[in-house]
Amino acid sequence: MPEGPSIVIAKEAMQECIGKKILKVKGNAKIDLQRMEGKSITDIKSWGKHLLLCFEGFTLRVHFLMFGSYVVNNSKEGRVVRLGFTFKKGELNIYTAAVKVIEEPLDEIYDWTADVMNQKWDAKAAKKKLKALPGMLVCDALLNQEIFSGVGNIIKNEVLFRTKIHPESTVGALPVKQLNALLKEAVNYTFEFLKWKKENTLKKHWEAYAKKVCPRDKVPFKKEYLGKTKRRTFFCDQCQLMYT
DNA sequence: TCCAATGTTTCGCC
């Protein structure tokens, strides 16, 4: 569920809820549920892994964490609803997500240029942010939502493998060519992820994530919990070069 | 059956 492309899919799936009057709100989200009653979602946006349900004057930020899910026009039997809307016709139910009310205009708090799936994504801006943090490991940089909003652990592993960069390379040590490749592939792979996820063929296309053997060198992948984020990292010592 | 995991925030400790 969680990485950027899955949120874009959720956004698309929920489009039909826009403009429908909310007759009833339920759920155990720690927000004022009544506030949405009688109103309707005016727009649905996303910023990386954040799903944004827009209302007149405020926004609900939904984050699915690891296990969040949603159902449009149906509900999950026997499961606790985090946030549910009932419309005159149809419903929207969200489970195990972090829900927060945003009072500020979205443009004030979201840097759209950081979202790898947004039209406003700006590689130059990302490069500038990376240059300001030269000591950061690339495996942490890719998971940094201020820089690569929407990139998750799967995408991280695949991008590093594709660009042949060792996850423990430092950002500041990357040659221009590798740095540019990293920026380009972060976006490129994310959109391939989206396509494969829609086709239900995502797992089949993994080359590094959860893999045992490097498809290039046929040697065993290393599996370690790297960086400040200590997330699962699969990499090949031979073809992924270390820059420090 | 058990454990780890596509994620982030919060809390407590030093």
Added chain:
DNA sequence: GGGCGAAACATTGG
């Protein structure tokens, strides 16, 4: 107060 780690959230597949 910074930095770190553990805990919390809760579901699913291997």
